[in-house]
Amino acid sequence: MKKVITYGTFDLFHVGHIRLLKRLKSLGDYLIVAISTDDFNSLKGKKSFFSFAERKEIIESCKYVDLVIAENNWEQKRHDILNNQVNILGMGNDWSGKFDSLNDICEVIYLDRTESISSTQIKKELAIITPEKLAEIEYSVNNIFNVIRSLSGVNK
Numbered sequence: 694m695k696k697v698i699t700y701g702t703f704d705l706f707h708v709g710h711i712r713l714l715k716r717l718k719s720l721g722d723y724l725i726v727a728i729s730t731d732d733f734n735s736l737k738g739k740k741s742f743f744s745f746a747e748r749k750e751i752i753e754s755c756k757y758v759d760l761v762i763a764e765n766n767w768e769q770k771r772h773d774i775l776n777n778q779v780n781i782l783g784m785g786n787d788w789s790g791k792f793d794s795l796n797d798i799c800e801v802i803y804l805d806r807t808e809s810i811s812s813t814q815i816k817k818e819l820a821i822i823t824p825e826k827l828a829e830i831e832y833s834v835n836n837i838f839n840v841i842r843s844l845s846g847v848n849k
Contacts, residue, residue: 694721694722694723695720695721695722695723695780695781696721696722696723696724696725696777696778696779696780696781697717697718697720697721697723697724697725697779697780697781697782697783698724698725698726698727698773698774698777698779698781698782698783699713699714699717699724699725699726699727699782699783699784700726700727700728700729700764700770700784701726701727701728701729701785702728702729702734702739702741702748703726703728703748703751703752704741704742704743704748705742705743706748706751706752709806711755711757713785713804713806714726714752714755714757714758715757716783716804717757717783717804718757718758720781720783720802721780721781723759723760724757724758724759724760725758725759725760725761725762725773725777725779726752726758726760726761726762727761727762727763727764727769727770727773728745728748728749728752728761728762728763728764729741729745729764730745730763730764730765731744731745732765733764733765733766736766745763749761749763760777770782770792770795771795771798774795774798774799775798779799780799780800781799781800781801781802782795782799782800782801782802783802783803783804784801784802784803784804785803785804785805785806786803786804786805786806787806788803789803790803
């Protein structure tokens, strides 16, 4: 059996994640996904929208994934690969070259990311919706309703 492993945060699960997992699964028979824990993300200076438990549940529900494990630190990759008898470590090409030192125990492959989608991009776009922006939208909506009410003869 050919085993593949990958690592990531997998926050705000999106089509880019699905496509990556599908491509990784096509490289072998068994796909292991290691998800960064909340504590590990904190050490990396990252904050996930979803908790580790929620992200784990989401990834476990993906038909391409056979096993989900916790990623607690940078150094565990070598142990995970040996312990799970992994043949391929697959990562997004934004990590290109970073894990080449593991080529002595498995094949390391860097896959192209899905263009124009990332959790970071989604978070940036959602961050535009500030409390001030919401108040502005609410004010505009109320004005529209007031105009509709006045045109229809309905009192407030």
